[in-house]
Amino acid sequence: MASAPADDLYLAAHDGIGGRALLPRQVLGVALGAALLGELMFWGRVGLAGDALAVIDDRPTADQAASTVLGMLRQPSSSLGPREWIGHLSTVIAPALVEQRLTAAGVLRQETKRRLFSSEVSLVFTDPRSPGEPATRIRTHLSYNQPLDAADLMVAGLFLATGLDEMVLDTINPRDRARLQEQFRRNLPHPLHQLVAHALGLLR
Template sequence: MPLLADEFFLLAHHDVTGRPRLHSRAIGLGLASAVLAELFTAEAIAIHAGQAWVRDPAAPADALGRAALRLMLDEPEHTAVRTWLTVLAERAERHVARRLAAAGVVRPEQVRRWTRTRVVYVPVDMNTAAWPWARLSLRLRRLQHLDESDLFLAGLAAETGLDTYLLDGAEPGVDQHLAGLLATLRTPLRDLLRQTGAAVGNAVLSGRA
């Protein structure tokens, strides 16, 4: 099963060129949120009232999740979700891109613009890269039920500003359908989404996104 952070990465980048659809800060915060959601779902961490802490350091997690757990264990005095979103956002995009590259989903390419060179992770297969968008967009437009993973991903798209892309041209009522579904999400995950939206909003106000 694809990991949340992998799917958000694909959602936040063009399915052909690999170019970002959001500012890197918003992408980083979205990916950090997805990593925390992965850990919560695995029962590795607990989330309550804007705080997050390690619940089971031995819970199943991939290398990125284990690295996040080690950071949280090393600094137990920091429990604010916003703190961990900020910390994890600094490295999340790079690490998730590498995870996808190792899985053969994207490949790194150097792109030069003026005097600067940067790495863009280009999808190996357009259909694979477009699947998170196609799946969520179709189910939401059909007013269908979403499982918890897809519902969190759709909520994350809304909190980071990707919903306008996801629901472009949708019939009236789809926004309300999504809002109704999000109300059924487990409280800790709703809390995580709210904290993510606030962090993205602050980044925008401060000119960082």
């Protein structure tokens, strides 16, 4: 895992030069919600129990975003299934958590634009090349027929679910796209496959 999947997804969904989002905020929120839940599965904190999410290890993590989501999942009143949790996180929670994490890591920074009677604060990328790195890594692995790890497979699956692949994987040829579909089908663990499917279901 090169970096946290939700971070990679956020990066890939933005233009590095102007910081413009390539996806509507609601669509990006769904993908980020699924990716944050996927991170907890990678770290063995959450699993699927039938149609429900089950907390396996409720100890706080060293990551603030993951710990926040884990704290929500372990509340006694929490009885939502994966799709409902993705929808709940997608509103403002998931984008805000990922932006906070990227800002703390120095990937994003605040920029203030002053106007005549007001000022506007926005987030910009410290390195305008960083948004292109996740998709470039995935394209390179596919072109050399190298296996993607589970994190990159989940991110690529969320590219497909959101339509982001049409913008960031548009240069891969039919052979490489077939390789991606085959790896996704064969190598992505079932719980992560389900998260991608739930995200797709919310976006239809």
